[in-house]
Amino acid sequence: MLKITPYLEFDTEANQLVDHVSGKRVILTFSESAVLHRLLLSSNPVCSKEELLSAGWPDRVVAVTSLTQCISTLRKKLDPYREVQLKTIARRGYQLHISTQSHVKLLAVNDAESMRAAFFDVSLLVKISGIVIALLLLVLAWYFSDYHKIKQNLSRWSAQDNFELQVGSLKGSGKLLYKDDAPHLHPFMWEKHLQPDNDFLTCYEDFSAFAATDGANYSMALCPGDNKEQCAGKGLINLTSVDSEPAELNLKKFVELSSAMEQRIRYNRVMLPESSNTSGAYLEHNYQADVYFPVKDELLIRADINMSLIYDSADTGEFYSSTCITDQDCLTTPIKYKVRGKFKQYSGMIDDLKVDIFQVKVEQKDLIKPDKLNDSAVRFYRDLRKRDFKDKELYFIRVHQDHKTAVWTIPLFGQVTAWYHYERFDI
Structure with a gap:
């Protein structure tokens, strides 16, 4: 299992994406799975078309249009996850960009590592906003408490x-x-x-x-x-x-x-x-x-x-x-x-x-x-x-x-x- 975001994982054996928030599983074809795997593990920021063709269609000779179609369908399957963007780099190839600012509203991940990652990945503004909201809720709870009424x-x-x-x-x-x-x-x-x-x-x-x-x-x-x-x-x-x-x-x-x-x-x-x-x-x-x-x-x-x-x-x-x-x-x-x-x-x-x-x-x-x-x-x-x-x-x-x-x-x-x-x- 490869962790893509704190709530989205890539099951390489079952060729599917696992969404821990909704519980949804997104099935990938062999080629889509192989291309995504190469994009995730590549040491280069940009993967060339030749590199992705070799990963998605090993021991086969296919046209570049097969890769273009594969990238298109993979983008559609990743579209619900705005933190994950599959970008085309002109005349160079493709790049998988994963944002450090999570837009997920509710975590349903059980492991502590994912929870920590989800917290630290949010922006400073989001953290400050959350703290302010928590403080406001505490103030409201105190204001309407019996103890405050007594005071x-x-x-x-x-x-x-x-x-x-x-x-x-x-x-x-x-x-x-x-x-x-x-x-x-x-x-x-x-x-x-x-x-x-x-x-x-x-x-x-x-x-x-x-x-x-x-x-x-x-x-x-x-x-x-x-x-x-x-x-x-x-x-x-x-x-x-x-x-x-x-x-x-x-x-x-x-x-x-x-x-x-x-x-x-x-x-x-x-x-x-x-x-x-x-x-x-x-x-x-x-x-x-x-x-x-x-x-x-x-x-x-x-x-x-x-x-x-x-x-x-x-x-x-x-x-x-x-x-x-x-x-x-x-x-x-x-x-x-x-x-x-x-x-x-x-x-x-x-x-x-x-x-x-x-x-x-x-x-x-x-x-x-x-x-x-x-x-x-x-x-x-x-x-x-x-x-x-x-x-x-x-x-x-x-x-x-x-x-x-x-x-x-x-x-x-x-x-x-x-x-x-x-x-x-x-x-």
């Missing part, structure tokens, strides 16, 4: 330490989380919804807090106590404003009302009896928070939020979320929105704040419509209704975690940041 999501947020807040009788500092295009990053945007009250929180000396805004909603998540590292999980306050007009929330009345609302009915808190037998097959990480949405002259709306993570590896698993919306007078019967899917956990940074971000691929959604809907709850129902149609992929950011609590920013009515109770259960 994009986190890049929209910024963090600021020592953000001063006045809540009741206490003045303290917390962390501020905000989207980069969010306006009005002033404590007033959070404090304006609270009535001044010098008697509120007098039993505490300090508090830990997270203030957050996506530019539309302004959330305040507060844990009373002077331990900045570990929240005791008692007296958590989660307020989110969804209206620019000051809500004028009376803090003392709010605490009494919110306690009554939470004791009246609890849809989402997981309550399991204590047991020494904790050998369940799965470990559930459960987070629960009550978030309140004060609006001036409207009923107080409560969102009872429950989230569960069940890991099946170090950073993947099952995600469950259930949100129940009610109002202070029970005029709105429960609006329930449930989400189930697969999560992938990533670690990242928002400025100097280390966070965990969870990408949830939604597999199932359930929106339970209320029998009655008060005017105060209409905007919340519409938001959940819209999410029920649209959400395919969700991002949840955990910005703090300790033994008993955690702080999450979740995609609910825009972005809502709240302090959650945290428990683990064997199931």
Whole structure:
């Protein structure tokens, strides 16, 4: 077998050309095979007519027209292979020219030598073009990857330490989380919804807090106590404003009302009896928070939020979320929105704040419509209704975690940041 190009070989015994791309075999006559063999092996760049006549018709005397006809048919059989050209050299003979630039689009050669030859035979321009295309494909793959989506999501947020807040009788500092295009990053945007009250929180000396805004909603998540590292999980306050007009929330009345609302009915808190037998097959990480949405002259709306993570590896698993919306007078019967899917956990940074971000691929959604809907709850129902149609992929950011609590920013009515109770259960 003589190799003509990386994909075309000449079988001298069977008198045929073997195309390894198409699998086609081109049959040659004895004379065509002999002439081609001499052209391939000749030490001279040009083969004379006498030399080719002697090779193609040994021990015979034939006219030059026989060689001319043989060259013509051989050219037709080589015509599909543009790298191989059988040229006539005037008054000298014939020359077989094989280009070093391969036009083959797909190699089907098994031996490594042919593969190497096919690569090195291409021009520098073709090589550079191939490298550029490969790099573009890599960039596109990265751009549409989940990791890039995570980076994009986190890049929209910024963090600021020592953000001063006045809540009741206490003045303290917390962390501020905000989207980069969010306006009005002033404590007033959070404090304006609270009535001044010098008697509120007098039993505490300090508090830990997270203030957050996506530019539309302004959330305040507060844990009373002077331990900045570990929240005791008692007296958590989660307020989110969804209206620019000051809500004028009376803090003392709010605490009494919110306690009554939470004791009246609890849809989402997981309550399991204590047991020494904790050998369940799965470990559930459960987070629960009550978030309140004060609006001036409207009923107080409560969102009872429950989230569960069940890991099946170090950073993947099952995600469950259930949100129940009610109002202070029970005029709105429960609006329930449930989400189930697969999560992938990533670690990242928002400025100097280390966070965990969870990408949830939604597999199932359930929106339970209320029998009655008060005017105060209409905007919340519409938001959940819209999410029920649209959400395919969700991002949840955990910005703090300790033994008993955690702080999450979740995609609910825009972005809502709240302090959650945290428990683990064997199931």
